[in-house]
Amino acid sequence: MSEEKIILLIDDDVDDRYLFSRAAKLEKNNIHCVTAESGQDAMGLLNKMPQLPQLIFLDINMPGMNGWEFLAQFKKYEPFKNIPVLIYSTSSHEKDIIAAHTAGAIGYCVKPLEFEGLQAILHFVCNNLGAGLPEAIKHNKTIPYFKPLVAEV
Template sequence: MEKVILLADDDIDDTEMFCEALQDIDQSIKCYCSVNGNEMMEQLYSLERVPELIFLDLNMPLLSGLDCLRVLKEQQKYQQIPVIMISTSSHKNDMDAAAALGAICYFVKPNNFKDLKNILRSITANLDEKLKEVIINLHSGGSKHIFYLE
């Protein structure tokens, strides 16, 4: 069965690398990409079914990742979708804000394609009740890219 993932990131290079990594990992993943939160919300509303996972870049024009997360968590239909915030920085204030709004994880973008693939492989192989456990294991296992948000 096809797995649906949404990605909102205004950095085109990061988006291309992300989507390429997902395709290398699992051909059944359909990744819908958008360049800002407004576009991502429009894609979400047009989908026939709720996605398994959403990745939101923290800093985007028009509707930031945090603002988009706030909108998602206010709508009952989308409250249960796991959301992973992505960013190039690991500022504690940003992580705290993401956690307060309901993100399950904070993902600092790796520069290395292999690292990105390994992390995405672990996450996308567990798009079920094991997702939280996998993120905790990545975080406690020393990954400098994954921060579990409690």
């Protein structure tokens, strides 16, 4: 059995958290999915986790501490600075994709409408998890939900 991969999903939508967790359980790559419903909850959770996640999927439109605020605070903490963050949002606006690049996210992923799309995203990410994930996302030609990060309009 392969080593367990820990992925943290930060999303205020209970249905999205449920579907993401379900897709993670079905993935053959041995994913342990941890979820948080807000940026505040995620910061508390990260400080208590015995083993940090290898990747964070981060929604941007959340009440309280939104995704951008979480990412800015998260990047200030030395123990967390090497954990890659992938923006995971319903928004496909170019301004959000530019903001993701500026904020230091490794990629931008638009939430799929179908469960199979979510499964494909998780399978792709798990197969490329590690230092090569940003390049794999950048050169991806098979998963339409990943959007290229752009620095400016």
